[in-house]
Amino acid sequence: MNSHNIGIDLGGTRIKIGLVSGNTLLGKKVLSARSVQGLFSHLPLIDEAIGGLLQEYEVARLEGVSMAFPGLVNPHTKRVLSTNQKYDDAPLLDLEDYYRNRWNAAFFIDNDARMATVGEWKYGAGRGCDDLVMVTIGTGIGTSVIMQGKLVRGKHFQAGCLGGHFVVSFDGKPCTCGNIGCVEAEASTWNVASLAKAHPHFAQSSLVGREVDFRELFAAAKNGDEVAAGLREHCLKVWAAGIITYIHAYDPEMVILGGGILNSADVILPYIREQVDKHAWTPWGQVAIRVTDLQDTAGILGAVYCFQNNL
Secondary structure: OOOEEEEEEEOOOEEEEEEEEOOEEEEEEEEEOOHHHOOHHHHHHHHHHHHHHHHHOOOOOOOEEEEEEOOEEEOOOOEEEEOOOOOOOHHHOOHHHHHHHHHOOEEEEEEHHHHHHHHHHHHOOOOOOOOEEEEEEOOOEEEEEEEOOEEOOOOOOOOOOOHHHOEOOOOOOEOOOOOEOEHHHHOOHHHHHHHHHOOOOHHHOOOOOOOOOHHHHHHHHHOOOHHHHHHHHHHHHHHHHHHHHHHHHHOOOEEEEEOHHHHHHHHHHHHHHHHHHHHOOOOOOOOEEEEOOOHHHHHHHHHHHHHHOOO
16 A cells, blocks of 8 residues: 655745655645745644645555755755745754654655656656756746756755856846846746836836736737837747756756746747757757646655655
8 A cells, every 4th residue: 555645845925735645646735825934834834734635535644744945955954955035944944853743754855946857757748868957937947957867966955956046147137146147037937027117118018007927928928019029038038048058067858847937838938949959059969848747746746756765
């Protein structure tokens, strides 16, 4: 009989909690989150969701709780090392002790982009490929790398997962990480409204008075808004530049794209494919560009897989 595990994927605005048996996601709950308020205040809500899933599926005992966290994590000590304006109290928390006492369960934690990548590698778009990069474009930009069948972490646990902070414009926009011109600072949800309002012709745009995100931006561009079209082109160029850099850095055979921007995949994918084919230095052949199969369950399944397989 399969054991039961909980996977928790902590996002900036949503927390996904899933009950997993073997490699099957039995059920999922999604909570609204305010990551600026810290993680500790969210723990009772997460516990309530876990309890609801256990009751719904008549589970008497949990084997483990696995967490995908949006920051730098040491998975060996099971501690958060560093954060960037999301759940900033997490380095102070002993989460292993908390979940042992609360649910009598073992605990595992790692970076959220890594866990989504493992999920896609084992169960989704990356199955059968042992050299891949995953890029998630949303509130920020997350990346992670599988190289020669191994999850890349590095000595200080930041290898592969800081692609959102690769510089694409040395005199560009300030980033929350303290750097200048990061991919994330130039084209992610947290900064897109500021980018739009800084446009010299923003006052003439249909975006005025709206809550500007990528959905609104791409819709306005499709409807002929010149300001939105120009910003869309800027973001596409930034994403393509970042992805080409990841290809040069990590030598993948596949790049998997995820995140909310895939609502506009009909525009984004052809552009990225064209730019990668044109500019990436890959004499061995073409890098495959694919979209996530698992979407917002990848982090849950990846975290549980890592716990179950001691990855």
